[in-house]
Amino acid sequence: MIKITLPDGSVKEFAKGSTPMDVAYSISSGLARAVISAKFNDTTVETSTPLEIDGNLTLFTFNDKEGKEAFWHSSAHLMAQAVLKFYPDAKLTIGPAIENGFYYDVDFGENAPTDKDFKKIEDKMIEIARGKHEFKKRALSKADTLNLYKSEKNPFKVELVENLEDGDITFCDHDDFTDLCRGGHIPNTGIIKAVKLTSLAGAYWRGDETKPQLTRLYGISFPKQKMLTEYLQMIEEAKKRDHRKLGKELELFTFSNKVGQGLPLWLPKGAALRETLENFLKKAQKKAGYQMVISPHIGQKELYVTSGHYEKYGEDSFQPINTPKEGEEFLLKPMNCPHHCEIYNNKPFSYKDLPIRYAEFGTVYRYEQSGELHGLTRVRGFTQDDAHIFCTPEQLNEEFKAVIDIVLYVFKSLGFKDFNAQISLRDPNNKEKYIGSDENWEKAESAIIEASKEKGLDTNIVYGEAAFYGPKLDFMVKDALGRTWQLGTIQ
């Protein structure tokens, strides 16, 4: 017998080799119907995994994050299987669960599906699901796995397997489908009752622009038809809150293709709204000891070359602006930083003058990739509420915390409740792409971490997201459709 401890602390005895499903049955048949996956001693297990030793067991249903993940990951297997029925030559790559649903990246070669093919794939998925096929895990040696995928001429899977550690490779089978997989599946396909393919997109293999582009099929599935209907209604409801729709209806802003892509035109009502917002922000800044400055919309190319921005972002700038004089080159200002530094350089300061805080509503222009433009959230001309602080290393912590305070005050005043702070640090595996000494980086990184901690921020650390010249603290908010946007940055 083995002793199984449940999350409520109760301990039950089971025969050795009992499965999480057996445990679920011992609690109630309702739970047994609903249980999707489980965690045993901090490892994800299938509901059919035999338990051989004493331990802690948590059962997950669709209501749990872990349950959804297993459900959607399993649905991705199902989708891949359905896709292969129509596109037998398609090469599968990876198919994970995501926040809302799942996707599978597939190399279709010449004949990729379009959204007109969604229906038949969905229908096939439901047909397969109704077969109530069990998900079964099995192991294969690395060599055999490599041979398998080489014989199938699937370079993507070969690459994946080559990067795995030596030893047994796990596969997951259901019906006539098998896929390389770590595990974490639902008991059988039958509990997938509703399926919808939501979109189709190109996605680079391993997220790398220089690698082949695959076709990514997005989908979502539920254990009840009603849940799918509700989800789709929720999406419709969220679309009503889209700022682009509101901007049009409320006559706040517009775009004109005669002016140019990503260059918003503020209508009278929008300009009034913006003025109110700017006044509110300026008041907060002045109260916090900032001095307002104003810098021009253009600057000599050399200014940005010196700052290092040109090398990194020159190609993404509007440049150069030619003048009647031969050899002169100007850029439309892509960032305010070098301008504020020149303002600081206007005269020598004593350390007793520090900190000096400059703030500006600085309008900048960036040649963003056309596919990246999005309403007012990603544009080619926009105004930054931008500030730069010149201080001594000893003042850094206090200054940093004071900036966090302003951000929190503004967010609170504007009603942003659901946000988190992302600490963006260097990519530890690729330190060459950053400027400055290791020592200064470490100082700056620990200063951000320290200040965020002291302010009690809800943070997560992301490596590789730092700017080339320093780490950042990014405030991320979600839009009505759950997409994350960077709304404020301290660096």
Next chain:
RNA sequence: GCCGAUGUAGCUCAGGGGUAGAGCGUUUCCUUGGUAAGGAAGAGGUCAUGGGUUCAAUUCCCAUCAUUGGCUCCA
């Protein structure tokens, strides 16, 4: 920039090889003690732009531009 979708009246959208439709809005008039009300008449579109195929294109094909879902990028 890449993959996909879309571009028809002010707005939301239907249609489809033979010179355009609906609802809402709008204009004028009528009705109505109550106003996101009813009725009548009307205005408004070279069906994104430029090529091509065709006797004929808004409808098919190609390109461009813009919008949009993702990917990549995001100072």
